[in-house]
Amino acid sequence: MKRLNLIIWIIGVAIIFSGCSKDDFVIPDISKNDQETTLKKSNVIIEYKGECTPNFLIPPVDPEEIGAQLLKGGVVTWYDNATDLLGNPDPLVTGTTIWYVNEIPQKDGISKFWGKAELLVGAENPEDEYLGKWDMTWYGYITPVFNEGGTLVGITAACNTVGIGKEGIVKGLVSKAYYEMNYMFDDITTLCYYFNGSYH
Numbered sequence: 001m002k003r004l005n006l007i008i009w010i011i012g013v014a015i016i017f018s019g020c021s022k023d024d025f026v027i028p029d030i031s032k033n034d035q036e037t038t039l040k041k042s043n044v045i046i047e048y049k050g051e052c053t054p055n056f057l058i059p060p061v062d063p064e065e066i067g068a069q070l071l072k073g074g075v076v077t078w079y080d081n082a083t084d085l086l087g088n089p090d091p092l093v094t095g096t097t098i099w100y101v102n103e104i105p106q107k108d109g110i111s112k113f114w115g116k117a118e119l120l121v122g123a124e125n126p127e128d129e130y131l132g133k134w135d136m137t138w139y140g141y142i143t144p145v146f147n148e149g150g151t152l153v154g155i156t157a158a159c160n161t162v163g164i165g166k167e168g169i170v171k172g173l174v175s176k177a178y179y180e181m182n183y184m185f186d187d188i189t190t191l192c193y194y195f196n197g198s199y200h
Helices: 002-015 032-042
Strands: 046-054 064-066 070-083 095-105 111-121 132-146 152-168 174-184 193-199
Touching (some): 132 174, 152 193
Antiparallel strands (some): 046 193, 064 070, 070 095, 111 132, 152 174, 174 193
């Protein structure tokens, strides 16, 4: 069971957050200061949705196994591609995401996982220049999926996030989002999180 939980964690983390593709986006033709000021003054709630796909060019950092109950210190790099509800690009919540992951496997196979994350706005890779930065905290669950014969065939994973804009064009904003993935090992197109949320 311990080994199964570790396998599920590695798969889940390597998946969290490739079958989905990311599209290019266009940054609005206004300055960082103008955009930040406009959003803060209006206090309008902006809703968004999108896809979060793994960046396979950056190897994940495996977690440290602490005792029998805790996996700690995993790091994975993903890419969030967000749009508004009509499908127009939303550059304020699009960019590279770096997830710092901890997990506690449960006896029933379901794992609690949680941690922090950074969303580097406008960056396709962590070393790219970015236009702003969100600091996020998150928590959720990974659930194994078995077929009728009892073989592990996939996982579902879901988490809630809260983000605080710390730098650049998102400084001072607050975001909440929900991420969900249903990954079946025999279908690479399911290796993707779908998310929806809002910021103001």
